[in-house]
Amino acid sequence: MKVGILGGGQLGRMLALAGYPLGFRFRFLDPAADAPAGHLAELVVAPYDDPAGLERFAAGLDVATYEFENVPAAAAAYLTDHVVVFPPRRALEVGQDRLAEKECFRSLGIPTSPFRAVDDLEGLRRAVEELGLPAVLKTRRLGYDGKGQYVLREPADIDRAWEAIGGVPLLLEGFVAFDRELSILAVRGRDGATAFYPLVENRHEEGILRLTTAPAPGLDPALQRAAETLAGRVLAEFDYVGVLAIELFQRGDELLANELAPRVHNSGHWTIEGAETSQFENHLRAICGLPLGATAPRGHVAMINLIGTIPDAAAVLAIPGAHLHLYGKAPRPRRKVGHVTVLADDPETLRRRVEAVIALL
Amino acid sequence: MKVGILGGGQLGRMLALAGYPLGFRFRFLDPAADAPAGHLAELVVAPYDDPAGLERFAAGLDVATYEFENVPAAAAAYLTDHVVVFPPRRALEVGQDRLAEKECFRSLGIPTSPFRAVDDLEGLRRAVEELGLPAVLKTRRLGYDGKGQYVLREPADIDRAWEAIGGVPLLLEGFVAFDRELSILAVRGRDGATAFYPLVENRHEEGILRLTTAPAPGLDPALQRAAETLAGRVLAEFDYVGVLAIELFQRGDELLANELAPRVHNSGHWTIEGAETSQFENHLRAICGLPLGATAPRGHVAMINLIGTIPDAAAVLAIPGAHLHLYGKAPRPRRKVGHVTVLADDPETLRRRVEAVIALL
Numbered sequence: 001m002k003v004g005i006l007g008g009g010q011l012g013r014m015l016a017l018a019g020y021p022l023g024f025r026f027r028f029l030d031p032a033a034d035a036p037a038g039h040l041a042e043l044v045v046a047p048y049d050d051p052a053g054l055e056r057f058a059a060g061l062d063v064a065t066y067e068f069e070n071v072p073a074a075a076a077a078y079l080t081d082h083v084v085v086f087p088p089r090r091a092l093e094v095g096q097d098r099l100a101e102k103e104c105f106r107s108l109g110i111p112t113s114p115f116r117a118v119d120d121l122e123g124l125r126r127a128v129e130e131l132g133l134p135a136v137l138k139t140r141r142l143g144y145d146g147k148g149q150y151v152l153r154e155p156a157d158i159d160r161a162w163e164a165i166g167g168v169p170l171l172l173e174g175f176v177a178f179d180r181e182l183s184i185l186a187v188r189g190r191d192g193a194t195a196f197y198p199l200v201e202n203r204h205e206e207g208i209l210r211l212t213t214a215p216a217p218g219l220d221p222a223l224q225r226a227a228e229t230l231a232g233r234v235l236a237e238f239d240y241v242g243v244l245a246i247e248l249f250q251r252g253d254e255l256l257a258n259e260l261a262p263r264v265h266n267s268g269h270w271t272i273e274g275a276e277t278s279q280f281e282n283h284l285r286a287i288c289g290l291p292l293g294a295t296a297p298r299g300h301v302a303m304i305n306l307i308g309t310i311p312d313a314a315a316v317l318a319i320p321g322a323h324l325h326l327y328g329k330a331p332r333p334r335r336k337v338g339h340v341t342v343l344a345d346d347p348e349t350l351r352r353r354v355e356a357v358i359a360l361l
Numbered sequence: 362m363k364v365g366i367l368g369g370g371q372l373g374r375m376l377a378l379a380g381y382p383l384g385f386r387f388r389f390l391d392p393a394a395d396a397p398a399g400h401l402a403e404l405v406v407a408p409y410d411d412p413a414g415l416e417r418f419a420a421g422l423d424v425a426t427y428e429f430e431n432v433p434a435a436a437a438a439y440l441t442d443h444v445v446v447f448p449p450r451r452a453l454e455v456g457q458d459r460l461a462e463k464e465c466f467r468s469l470g471i472p473t474s475p476f477r478a479v480d481d482l483e484g485l486r487r488a489v490e491e492l493g494l495p496a497v498l499k500t501r502r503l504g505y506d507g508k509g510q511y512v513l514r515e516p517a518d519i520d521r522a523w524e525a526i527g528g529v530p531l532l533l534e535g536f537v538a539f540d541r542e543l544s545i546l547a548v549r550g551r552d553g554a555t556a557f558y559p560l561v562e563n564r565h566e567e568g569i570l571r572l573t574t575a576p577a578p579g580l581d582p583a584l585q586r587a588a589e590t591l592a593g594r595v596l597a598e599f600d601y602v603g604v605l606a607i608e609l610f611q612r613g614d615e616l617l618a619n620e621l622a623p624r625v626h627n628s629g630h631w632t633i634e635g636a637e638t639s640q641f642e643n644h645l646r647a648i649c650g651l652p653l654g655a656t657a658p659r660g661h662v663a664m665i666n667l668i669g670t671i672p673d674a675a676a677v678l679a680i681p682g683a684h685l686h687l688y689g690k691a692p693r694p695r696r697k698v699g700h701v702t703v704l705a706d707d708p709e710t711l712r713r714r715v716e717a718v719i720a721l722l
Contacts, residue, residue: 013381020378020401021633022674023687023699040381040401054543276682276704291679298659313383318652321637325383339382343637 001288002027003315004057004064004083006075008035008043010327010336011067011264016041018280024288031056034163036328048075058082063287065242069095069262086190086241086287091262094238097142098171098259105257108233112241112257113249114174121162124172128158131174137161140169149207168350176256178249182216186231187243187282190289195282197229197275197295202247202267208334211354212303214270217347226255234260243268243283266305266336273323273341274301299343300350304357306338311360316340319356321349362649365418365425365444367406367436369396371688371697372428372625375633377402379641385649388416397689399632409436419443424648426603430456430623431503444692447551447648452623455599459501459532459620466618469594473618474610475535476551476713489519492535498522503533506593510568537617543577547592548604548643551650555596556643557589558636563608563628568696572715572716573664575631578708583715587616595621604644605628627666627697634684634702635662660704661711665718667699672721677701680717682710 001024005012008030013174014274016026016037026041033045046053049072058064058078064085069092076092079085094100105112116127118137128135133155139148150161152172181204185197215224231246245265249256268279277293285292309331316324319342326338340357344350362385366373369391375530377387377398387402394406407414410433419425419439425446430453437453455461466473477488479498489496492661493514500509511522513533542565546558559576575587592607606626629640636655638646646653670692677685680703687699701718705711 016401017378017381020374020689021684021686021690023671023685025400025689039386040377249637285678290675293678294681296579310384314651317654320655322380324384328381328384328386 001025001062002060003284003288004029004061005037006048006057006071006079007066007067008037008041009033009067010036010329010338013040013327014269014278014325015067015284016064016129016281017280018272019284020292022281022284022288024284027061029053039328048072051078054078055238065263065283065287066092067263071096085264087244088112088238088240091238091240091244091260095260095262096141098138099169101260102139102171104234104237104260108230108237110230110233110257111254113176118170118171118172121158121166124162124166124170125174128152128155129327131172133157134175136175137165137171138171138173140171176249176251178244178251178256180216180250181258182227182248182250182255183212183245183265184227184231184248184256185243185245185265185268185271185295186228186235187279187286187292187295188235188240189286189292191243193292194232194297195280195292196224196231197268197271199224199227199248199295200267200270201227201276206334207333208307208336209266210305210307212267212270213350214274214297214303220253223250223253223255224345230255230257242286243279255321266339267303269325269339270301270303270341271295272325273343274298274303299345300347301344302342302350302354304340304342304354304361305336306340306361307336308333310337310361312356315360316357319353321353322357362386362422363421364493364645364649365390365410365422366398366428367418367425367432367440367597367648368428369393370428371397371699373398373688374401374688375630375639376426376428376625376641376645379633379639380645383642383649383651386424388418390414400689409433412439414437425645426624426648427443427453427605428624432436432457448605448623449599449601452599452601452605452621456621456623459499459504460530461501462618462621463532465595465598465621469591469598471591471594471618472615474537477533479531479533480665482527485519485523485527485531489513489516492520492533495536495624497528497534497536499532499534500526501532508568509514522578537612539612541577541611541620543588543609543611544573544626545592545605545609546606546626546629546632546640546656547586547589547645548640548653548656549596549601550601550647550653554653554654555593557585557592558629558632558640559658560585560588560609561628561631567695569666569668569697570627571666571668573628573631574711575635575658575662575664581614582715584611584614584616591616591618597712599623603647604640627700627703628664630686630700631662631664631702632656633686634704635659635664660706661708662705663703663711663715665701665703665715665722666697667701667722668697669694670722671698672718676721677718680714682714 008028201216369389561575562577
């Protein structure tokens with residue numbers, strides 16, 4: 001089985017590491033010659049919308065997938081014409097557009113924060129009137145890790161926000177006083193079988209995921225069921241195949257859907273050591289038509305992102321239960337260069353070990 | 362950190378898979394262009410004793426290691442002159458020679474089966490007189506997976522055995538009525554720290570390992586301590602760095618050492634999912650000067666070798682607790698093409714799952 005992956009970043013790299021034991025071969029397409037996945041698989045270096053590059057990439061693949069949702073429409077069209085591609089293209093298209101995401105959630109009866117599409121300054125004023133302040137203005141496309149967002153706290157911020165990120169299709173989201181950020185990873189096989197990982201709690205700093213705790217502390221089984229129900233609806237809506245991540249806000253016993261990612265997700269990295277089957281292996285099993293693996297967690301798990309700098313490896317590995325994952329990327333400010341997974345048998349031990357890791361950063 | 366590995370088979374491949382998350386890069390040397398490790402790392406294709414190949418292999422490495430003990434002396438000499446190599450060369454030399462192994466064990470006060478060196482037919486007759494029959498005649502060098510062995514049951518077998526494998530330095534081993542075959546994996550860091558995996562039970566068929574159960578069923582803590590003590594002596598003797606495997610016979614509460622392998626070992630494949638830190642990661646941690654990882658098992662674990670044929674992947678993965686490992690090798694009779702690891706919370710569940718895997722072979 002030869003698997004093609006669009007994007008050779010750390011997600012692609014971890015997909016390949018999970019897939020080699022299944023006997024798969026991998027080919028990546030990435031514009032960067034030093035893409036992390038290129039260290040351990042065939043890499044076609046070309047822009048994503050380069051026809052010759054796409055042709056070389058697609059030749060002889062049994063199945064193709066992607067590690068990021070901002071796949072150019074032309075690339076997606078070429079691939080779906082030439083090779084079996086999962087997840088399905090419509091999930092990709094919805095996942096590229098924050099407005100389409102929100103409308104998709106609404107159409108499936110899944111609560112979201114209040115939102116308005118914003119196409120011009122006049123529309124932004126109107127949206128602020130309707131939703132009130134504070135609110136967050138976001139670009140509909142190409143936002144990630146807090147990029148393409150502007151928080152409005154007072155009326156004077158309207159012009160500032162427009163100046164900062166206006167001129168492209170936007171979305172204004174009303175403020176939600178949520179308790180915490182959660183996410184759920186769901187996976188659906190070619191045969192329609194589904195599996196769900198436990199809800200995890202995510203902490204962000206400056207818009208970048210810093211810490212995931214799995215399962216989410218104090219997780220109520222009813223909340224897990226609710227999350228699986230809503231994720232199941234999204235999977236069914238797209239006739240989805242592969243891993244899907246949904247970011248959620250918890251407000252009391254209510255879940256509001258925030259974003260979906262039609263791919264493996266940073267908040268699922270804990271599954272490599274922390275679950276019976278990792279998100280990466282389950283994504284590959286799904287798109288290759290193999291049975292899904294068990295998603296049960298192994299005790300209490302945390303994932304700490306390494307952002308901008310790489311700590312001393314020996315110091316990390318000396319912490320009991322700690323597992324180091326480096327992506328082979330040169331450190332730069334705000335760049336995810338690795339993560340540390342920490343396992344423990346109880347929440348208190350986990351907390352101490354996480355603190356020991358964070359003290360090294 | 363750039364790690365060079367002599368030998369690009371499945372052991373090397375699994376070393377690389379364990380090492381990429383630590384941020385390491387890998388280069389392999391193997392005479393076969395289709396060596397399994399070449400799918401996922403740089404591969405220098407050359408005979409092991411080819412000076413130009415060795416030079417290309419060694420250039421710029423931070424550390425080198427090997428995945429098999431029959432490294433030609435010239436290759437070992439070149440490497441130790443040009444790069445840091447672990448495990449140490451003397452362990453390699455002893456591991457290449459069944460007689461030196463046995464003498465090493467004896468010199469460390471570690472019991473073995475009775476043995477005699479055999480250099481000619483006359484010597485074989487004398488050895489049979491001294492040790493009695495049955496006995497096993499083995500080549501001192503280059504034996505593996507039951508190759509280079511001949512079982513003598515009656516006096517007439519003496520000439521037959523000599524005809525079959527005579528003409529090279531040999532070893533006659535007296536018969537030992539052992540209860541079962543065990544092995545222990547030990548690891549020692551550059552700083553002298555040691556760690557030991559639990560004793561495992563191994564079942565062979567036609568000289569090839571078929572099934573490893575970890576920990577060995579009914580493992581007595583006193584037996585584990587005895588095994589750690591004897592393995593610790595071998596580690597200290599060689600000022601060893603890396604993973605070392607020792608094959609043992611259990612007879613009552615006594616352990617007899619049979620062979621040592623100065624490398625990661627087939628009877629340790631269960632550690633990938635079945636232990637907190639795999640033998641592959643611990644070998645790399647050791648040779649790279651990083652702290653050793655925890656060796657505790659995760660419940661009850663079995664490893665079933667896939668020999669000669671590859672079962673249906675979907676059927677294997679549908680078995681709860683089963684993890685598939687394929688090596689990217691074309692199936693051939695008696696060739697190890699992969700393994701399946703099975704995890705369970707109790708021995709009875711493990712037994713049922715192992716039977717389900719074996720039914721697919």
